[in-house]
Amino acid sequence: MEKNILFYVILAILVVQYLVHQYLEYLNAKRFKSTLPPELADVFDEDEYQKSQKYKQTNYKFGVISDGFSLVLTICFLAFGGFEWVDQITRSITEDSISMALIFFGIIMLGSAVLGLPFSYYRTFVIEEEYGFNKTTKSTFWSDKIKGSILTVILGGGILSLFMLFYQSTGPNFWIYTWIAVGIFILFINLFYSRLIVPLFNKQTPLEDGSLKSSIENYAQKVGFELQNIFVIDGSKRSTKANAYFSGFGKEKRITLFDTLINDLSEDEIVAVLAHEVGHYKRKHIIVNLVVSLLTTGLTLFILSLFINHPEISLAIGVSKPSFHAALVGFALLYSPISELTGLIMNYLSRKFEFQADDFAKTTFAATPLVSSLKKLSKKSLSNLTPHPAYVFVHYSHPPLVERIRNLKA
Numbered sequence: 165m166e167k168n169i170l171f172y173v174i175l176a177i178l179v180v181q182y183l184v185h186q187y188l189e190y191l192n193a194k195r196f197k198s199t200l201p202p203e204l205a206d207v208f209d210e211d212e213y214q215k216s217q218k219y220k221q222t223n224y225k226f227g228v229i230s231d232g233f234s235l236v237l238t239i240c241f242l243a244f245g246g247f248e249w250v251d252q253i254t255r256s257i258t259e260d261s262i263s264m265a266l267i268f269f270g271i272i273m274l275g276s277a278v279l280g281l282p283f284s285y286y287r288t289f290v291i292e293e294e295y296g297f298n299k300t301t302k303s304t305f306w307s308d309k310i311k312g313s314i315l316t317v318i319l320g321g322g323i324l325s326l327f328m329l330f331y332q333s334t335g336p337n338f339w340i341y342t343w344i345a346v347g348i349f350i351l352f353i354n355l356f357y358s359r360l361i362v363p364l365f366n367k368q369t370p371l372e373d374g375s376l377k378s379s380i381e382n383y384a385q386k387v388g389f390e391l392q393n394i395f396v397i398d399g400s401k402r403s404t405k406a407n408a409y410f411s412g413f414g415k416e417k418r419i420t421l422f423d424t425l426i427n428d429l430s431e432d433e434i435v436a437v438l439a440h441e442v443g444h445y446k447r448k449h450i451i452v453n454l455v456v457s458l459l460t461t462g463l464t465l466f467i468l469s470l471f472i473n474h475p476e477i478s479l480a481i482g483v484s485k486p487s488f489h490a491a492l493v494g495f496a497l498l499y500s501p502i503s504e505l506t507g508l509i510m511n512y513l514s515r516k517f518e519f520q521a522d523d524f525a526k527t528t529f530a531a532t533p534l535v536s537s538l539k540k541l542s543k544k545s546l547s548n549l550t551p552h553p554a555y556v557f558v559h560y561s562h563p564p565l566v567e568r569i570r571n572l573k574a
Contacts, residue, residue: 170476170477170479170480170494170498171242171480171481171482173480173498174242174480174481174494174497174498175239175242177497177498177500177501178235178238178239178497179235179239181500181501181504182231182232182235185231186228186231188552188554188555188558188559189224189227189228189555191552191554191555192224192548192551192552192555193220193221193224194552195548195550195551195552196217196220196221196224196548196550197217198550199550200213200549200550201549201550201566203566203569203570203573204539204549204565204566204569206539207539207542207543207549207565208543208549212543212546215295215546216546216547216548216549219291219295219546220546220548222291222294222295223291226283226286226287226291230283233283237279242481242482245482246482247481247482247483247490247493248482248483248484250268250271250272251268251483251484251485251487251489251490253267253271254267254268254271254489255485261328261332261487261488261489262325262328262329264487264489265324265328265487265488265489265492266321266324266325268489268490269320269324269489270317270321272493273316273320277309277313281309284309285305288300288305289302289305292403295546296404297403297404297405297545298402298403299400299401299402299403299404300401300402300403304401304402308365311364311365315361315364319349323345323346323349326342326345327342327345328488330342330345331472331488336469337469338469339462339465339466339468339469342465343458343461343462343465346461346465347458347461350454350457350458350461351454354411354412354413354450354454355412355413355416356412356416357411357412358395358411358412358416358418358420359412359416362397362420366397366398366399366401367397367398368395368396368397368398368420369395369396370393370394370395370396371394371395371396371421375431376426376431376434377394379431379432379434379435380394380419380434380435380438381394383435383438383439383442383528383529384442386528387439387442387446387528389442389445389446391417391419392415393417393418393419394418394419394421395418395419395420395421396420396421396422396423396426397420397421397422397423398423399422399423399424399425400422400423400424400427403424404424404544405424405544405545406422406424406425406427406428406429406541406544406545407422407424407425408420408421408422408425408434408437408438408441409441410441410442410444410445410450413450417445419438419441421434421438424544425437425541428540428541428544429537429540429541430533430536432530432533433533433534433536433537433540434537435529435533436525436529436530436533436534436537437534437537439524439525439528439529439534440521440522440524440525440534441521442524442525442528443520443521443522443523443524443525443528444517444521446524447517447520447521447524449517449520449521452513452517453510453513453514453517456510456513460506460510463506464499464502464503467499467502468492468495468499471491471495471498472488472491472492472495473491474491475491477490477491477494477495477498478490478491478494480494480498481493481494481497508557508558510561511557511558511559511560511561512557514561514562515560515561515562515563518561518562518563518568519563519568519571522534522568522571522572523571526572531572531573534572535569535572535573538565538568538569539565539569542565547565549564549565549566550564550566551564
C-alpha cells in the first residue's frame with residue numbers, strides 16, 4: 165500500500181513541477197512584447213527588437229515540446245516498468261552491487277543521452293543557426309558529446325563507486341564519508357577546472373602583451389588583486405555569444421576571457437567586466453557559494469541516509485528487488501521539491517552577489533563602461549529585457565538587466 169502511495173506521490177511531484185514550470189514560462193512569454201523601460205531603449209533598434217522577440221518565442225515553443233516529451237517519457241518509464249526492465253538486465257550481467265549500480269545508471273544515462281540528442285541537435289543547428297549564434301561544426305558537436313560522456317563515466321562512475329563502498333563499509337554513517345569525498349572533489353574541480361577540464365573542449369592561450377593586458381594588470385594592482393593568469397578562450401568555435409569568468413584559488417586563480425568578448429567590447433568595457441569578476445573574489449562570494457554548496461550536499465546526503473534502506477523507495481519506481489541503486493532513483497524523484505527550494509535560495513543569494521559585484525566595479529573602476537558592456541552583451545545574445553518577476557525569482561541567477569543598470573546608476 166505504501167509503495168502505491170509513494171508511486172502516486174512521485175507522479176504528483178513530476179506533474180506539479182511540470183505545470184508550475186510551464187505556467188512560469190507562459191507568464192514570461194506574455195511579457196515578450198512589453199514596452200522596453202527607458203534605460204533599455206537604446207539596446208535594440210526596431211529590427212533587432214523584433215528579432216529578439218522571435219528568438220524568445222521560438223525557444224519558448226521548443227521548450228514546451230522538449231519538456232513535455234521528457235515528462236511523458238518519465239511517466240511512461242515509471243508506469244510501464246522501465247526501471248524494473250533495466251534492473252533485470254543489470255542483474256543478468258552481474259550480482260556485484262557496485263557493478264550493478266554502475267551498469268544500471270549507465271543504461272539509463274545512455275538511453276537519456278540518445279533520446280535527448282535530437283533536441284540538442286535541433287537547438288544547435290536549427291534554432292541557434294537561424295538566429296546567427298551557432299558556430300559549432302558537426303564534428304565539434306559530436307566530439308563534445310563523446311568527451312562529455314567519457315568524463316561523466318569516469319567522474320560519475322568513480323564517485324558512485326566510492327559512494328557505495330562507503331555505504332557497504334560504514335553503514336548508517338556512509339553519508340559523512342561520502343560528504344567528505346564529494347567536498348574534496350568539489351574543491352578539486354574549483355581549483356583545477358580551467359587547467360584540467362576546459363582544455364578538453366577549448367583552446368586557452370595567455371592574453372598577449374599590449375594595451376588591454378596592461379589596463380587589466382593596472383586595475384588588478386590598484387585593487388590589490390594578485391593576478392598572473394589571464395587567458396583567452398576560443399568561445400567563437402561554438403557560438404557568437406560572449407562571456408568572461410573567474411576560477412580557482414591562490415596560485416591557481418585565473419581570469420578567462422572569451423575571444424568574442426574581446427572582439428565585441430571596448431578596452432574600458434572589458435576592464436569593467438573583469439572588475440565585476442574581481443568583485444566576486446574580493447567580496448568572498450566564491451567561498452560563500454562553495455560553503456553553501458557543501459552544506460546543501462551534506463543535507464541531501466543526510467536525508468538520503470534516513471531513507472535509503474526503506475524497500476518502499478525502490479518498489480515505488482516499480483523495481484521488485486529493493487537495492488541501493490533503485491532507492492537512489494526513487495529518492496532523487498521524491499527529493500526534487502527540496503532541491504527546487506534550495507535552488508531558489510541559491511538563486512536569490514546569487515542575484516544579491518551580482519549587485520554587490522556591480523557595486524565593487526562601480527566603486528573601483530566606473531559604472532558607465534559596465535552599463536554599456538551589459539547592454540552590448542544583452543544585445544548580442546538577444547536576451548529577454550522584460551522578464552516576468554515570478555520567472556526571475558525562480559530561475560534567474562543574475563538580476564534582470566534593467567535592475568542592474570538602475571543599481572549602477574543609483
